[in-house]
Amino acid sequence: xxxxxxxxxxxxxxxxxxxxxxxxxxxxxxxxxxxxxxxxxxxxxxxxxxxxxxxxxxxxxxxxxxxxxxxxxxxxxxxxxxxxxxxxxxxxxxxxxxxxxxxxxxxxxxxxxxxxxxxxxxxxxxxxxxxxxxxxxxxxxxxxxxxxxxxxxxxxxxxxxxxxxxxxxxxxxxxxxxxxxxxxxxxxxxxxxxxxxxxxxxxxxxxxxxxxxxxxxxxxxxxxxxxxxxxxxxxxxxxxxxxxxxxxxxxxxxxxxxxxxxxxxxxxxxxxxxxxxxxxxxxxxxxxxxxxxxxxxxxxxxxxxxxxxxxxxxxxxxxxxxxxxxxxxxxxxxxxxxxxxxx
Amino acid sequence: xxxxxxxxxxxxxxxxxxxxxxxxxxxxxxxxxxxxxxxxxxxxxxxxxxxxxxxxxxxxxxxxxxxxxxxxxxxxxxxxxxxxxxxxxxxxxxxxxxxxxxxxxxxxxxxxxxxxxxxxxxxxxxxxxxxxxxxxxxxxxxxxxxxxxxxxxxxxxxxxxxxxxxxxxxxxxxxxxxxxxxxxxxxxxxxxxxxxxxxxxxxxxxxxxxxxxxxxxxxxxxxxxxxxxxxxxxxxxxxxxxxxxxxxxxxxxxxxxxxxxxxxxxxxxxxxxxxxxxxxxxxxxxxxxxxxxxxxxxxxxxxxxxxxxxxxxxxxxxxxxxxxxxxxxxxxxxxxxxxxxxxxxxxxxxxxxxxxxxxxxxxxxxxxxxxxxxxxxxxxxxxxxxxxxxxxxxxxxxxxxxxxxxxxxxxxxxxxxxxxxxxxxxxxxxxxxxxxxxxxxxxxxxxxxxxx
Numbered sequence: 001x002x003x004x005x006x007x008x009x010x011x012x013x014x015x016x017x018x019x020x021x022x023x024x025x026x027x028x029x030x031x032x033x034x035x036x037x038x039x040x041x042x043x044x045x046x047x048x049x050x051x052x053x054x055x056x057x058x059x060x061x062x063x064x065x066x067x068x069x070x071x072x073x074x075x076x077x078x079x080x081x082x083x084x085x086x087x088x089x090x091x092x093x094x095x096x097x098x099x100x101x102x103x104x105x106x107x108x109x110x111x112x113x114x115x116x117x118x119x120x121x122x123x124x125x126x127x128x129x130x131x132x133x134x135x136x137x138x139x140x141x142x143x144x145x146x147x148x149x150x151x152x153x154x155x156x157x158x159x160x161x162x163x164x165x166x167x168x169x170x171x172x173x174x175x176x177x178x179x180x181x182x183x184x185x186x187x188x189x190x191x192x193x194x195x196x197x198x199x200x201x202x203x204x205x206x207x208x209x210x211x212x213x214x215x216x217x218x219x220x221x222x223x224x225x226x227x228x229x230x231x232x233x234x235x236x237x238x239x240x241x242x243x244x245x246x247x248x249x250x251x252x253x254x255x256x257x258x259x260x261x262x263x264x265x266x267x268x269x270x271x272x273x274x275x276x277x278x279x280x281x282x283x284x285x286x287x288x289x290x291x292x293x294x295x296x297x298x299x300x301x302x303x304x305x306x307x308x309x310x311x312x313x314x315x316x317x318x319x320x321x322x323x324x325x326x327x328x329x330x331x332x333x334x335x336x337x338x339x340x341x342x343x
Numbered sequence: 344x345x346x347x348x349x350x351x352x353x354x355x356x357x358x359x360x361x362x363x364x365x366x367x368x369x370x371x372x373x374x375x376x377x378x379x380x381x382x383x384x385x386x387x388x389x390x391x392x393x394x395x396x397x398x399x400x401x402x403x404x405x406x407x408x409x410x411x412x413x414x415x416x417x418x419x420x421x422x423x424x425x426x427x428x429x430x431x432x433x434x435x436x437x438x439x440x441x442x443x444x445x446x447x448x449x450x451x452x453x454x455x456x457x458x459x460x461x462x463x464x465x466x467x468x469x470x471x472x473x474x475x476x477x478x479x480x481x482x483x484x485x486x487x488x489x490x491x492x493x494x495x496x497x498x499x500x501x502x503x504x505x506x507x508x509x510x511x512x513x514x515x516x517x518x519x520x521x522x523x524x525x526x527x528x529x530x531x532x533x534x535x536x537x538x539x540x541x542x543x544x545x546x547x548x549x550x551x552x553x554x555x556x557x558x559x560x561x562x563x564x565x566x567x568x569x570x571x572x573x574x575x576x577x578x579x580x581x582x583x584x585x586x587x588x589x590x591x592x593x594x595x596x597x598x599x600x601x602x603x604x605x606x607x608x609x610x611x612x613x614x615x616x617x618x619x620x621x622x623x624x625x626x627x628x629x630x631x632x633x634x635x636x637x638x639x640x641x642x643x644x645x646x647x648x649x650x651x652x653x654x655x656x657x658x659x660x661x662x663x664x665x666x667x668x669x670x671x672x673x674x675x676x677x678x679x680x681x682x683x684x685x686x687x688x689x690x691x692x693x694x695x696x697x698x699x700x701x702x703x704x705x706x707x708x709x710x711x712x713x714x715x716x717x718x719x720x721x722x723x724x725x726x727x728x729x730x731x732x733x734x735x736x737x738x739x740x741x742x743x744x745x746x747x748x749x750x751x752x753x754x755x756x757x758x759x760x761x762x763x764x765x766x767x768x769x770x771x772x773x774x775x776x777x778x779x780x781x782x783x784x785x786x787x788x789x790x791x792x793x794x795x
Contacts, residue, residue, distance in 0.1 A: 073681020
């Protein structure tokens with residue numbers, strides 16, 4: 001039984017990693033700019049499509065017709081040769097194999113530009129507008145972005161293979177001296193969990209230990225006073241929006257081997273991430289991260305057959321059920337701050 | 344001038360006489376031959392006739408929907424006398440002439456069902472009421488098929504189902520106005536069971552992950568019955584939501600469940616995801632109960648196999664049809680489709696194409712678009728040349744009886760299309776079953792409802 005519980009715990013942490021990363025970005029935006037950004041899931045999806053675009057670039061092929069061989073429908077067979085391998089040989093093959101992690105290098109600047117452009121071009125015009133209007137405009141933006149991706153890449157999910165060396169499962173039990181093959185878990189999912197911890201740690205360290213972060217935190221606490229000190233807090237908040245976009249984008253890139261992305265990916269994660277933010281407490285970064293992992297773990301345990309035998313269908317509603325209970329007991333969420341959305 | 348003795352005028356006499364004829368009910372006898380010609384839903388009166396293509400162009404089964412659309416467009420071209428004629432040249436017997444249907448050019452409208460039953464039903468309603476579709480066809484989910492079939496029965500429009508594999512479609516939910524060419528889950532069990540027994544032995548413990556809707560339920564039941572008949576034990580059956588995406592929380596408990604076979608009752612993108620993730624969990628490298636852990640996908644298509652890539656190698660499943668079959672019909676369809684779109688057709692494309700042609704042929708044989716007459720023409724119809732050998736459109740449940748294929752993921756593909764191998768062709772006789780087995784009632788064909 002221990003191994004069953006341990007595996008579900010791992011699965012919960014793995015699921016919670018994606019929730020926590022998206023919720024972290026959402027909270028950064030809400031905490032700094034006070035905007036409820038329904039387009040944040042779309043940023044996760046755009047990040048995933050950075051990986052797709054990068055791989056497409058790497059796997060461009062030259063197509064020639066071989067008249068000596070026929071296709072099943074009787075036409076000369078198309079012979080495809082990858083361009084990158086032809087140019088770079090083995091190094092080209094390595095690039096293709098590691099396209100997902102390498103595409104992080106593309107996603108970071110692209111998502112930063114998208115984030116800053118989004119904030120400057122659209123969202124800043126809605127700072128002083130009611131939250132309902134912010135939700136409407138960002139939700140509309142999410143739909144537009146999804147439709148652009150659908151028109152560009154098609155409606156179907158596009159598989160992104162993980163590097164061959166990182167496929168398969170890691171024998172965690174054997175690593176800790178237990179019997180082999182009892183506790184195994186997909187290696188890439190473990191990598192995703194560690195990756196999310198690193199990103200979360202980096203964001204917290206940036207806010208905690210840099211002057212820029214200190215100013216941002218001060219701005220989050222009292223924007224007017226920081227402005228009165230002569231600090232251009234708006235510019236810093238714009239950069240924070242860009243950083244939130246980068247976090248969402250990187251989370252999306254690394255998620256692609258786990259779930260082939262399509263244009264609905266953002267919406268699939270958005271609703272659950274908002275529940276995570278609300279449960280964690282609006283505007284609370286530690287709350288968002290804690291709630292992300294907590295809800296991931298609960299969702300995973302609720303999927304166990306032993307649990308579903310007691311409460312059928314509990315895995316489908318557990319997150320919302322917990323949200324209701326927590327909001328009843330702690331209306332500001334787990335670590336919510338006084339004054340957030342309480343005007 | 345004629346003047347009757349009682350003083351009645353000639354005009355009055357004629358009026359009275361006609362009224363008498365009408366009142367005595369003679370008129371229906373005079374006009375009955377063509378009376379129904381004007382009395383049914385979307386009777387095509389112009390030079391064209393419209394098919395309503397209800398296709399999942401987005402959602403979990405979008406890839407099948409896109410391939411179905413290509414097939415329908417090709418079928419409509421062939422019906423209108425364009426292209427190489429495709430299967431019209433090999434269908435036996437055939438009343439098709441390549442000049443449309445009853446001389447009317449075939450046109451079509453489409454609707455994206457989003458792989459959702461309620462959207463499919465709304466789309467079909469729109470195509471019938473707004474676009475005047477004479478026939479609705481398509482779909483890649485049994486949930487959609489059953490919902491649309493029921494609607495078509497209410498509206499008096501024939502529904503030629505696309506890809507639907509649930510036993511219920513031509514079982515407990517069958518309808519007089521609905522017809523299915525595709526095989527079903529029970530037939531998958533008949534075909535797959537013996538092959539699994541031969542390959543994996545009779546002492547296995549199976550764990551089912553099943554899509555939580557009509558198709559998943561009936562496939563799970565059929566495969567469970569087939570494997571338990573071999574002596575296998577069913578360890579656990581778990582329902583998963585359609586379009587779940589991440590199946591990790593359902594796969595994790597499989598690892599230490601004591602099972603040595605995972606049966607994935609999933610289709611489309613769901614199957615691609617669940618199979619890929621199961622392989623990521625190391626299930627194909629595991630040993631359980633002293634045996635190699637195996638994965639089985641009872642219903643599989645070329646599109647899914649392509650999506651799953653390396654992960655599908657060596658995996659067993661069943662298919663309705665495969666482009667590599669060597670009969671004249673399969674070769675003709677593969678040639679036409681490949682030349683038009685640069686890839687071989689999927690089983691979804693094949694069933695869609697065949698259904699469009701069979702409907703057109705039935706109308707030609709009936710000599711009318713009047714649905715009850717077309718239904719009569721389809722019921723009990725025997726045909727050949729469409730790629731599955733001699734086929735019967737069974738009158739009792741509107742299920743096509745034909746051969747079924749057991750396939751396996753190709754270990755050594757020679758091209759990007761060479762992803763599945765046919766390992767066994769189960770004959771029509773062996774895959775036939777009692778039409779009363781799954782219950783249901785077709786309901787009446789007449790009076791034909793009017794879609795007002």
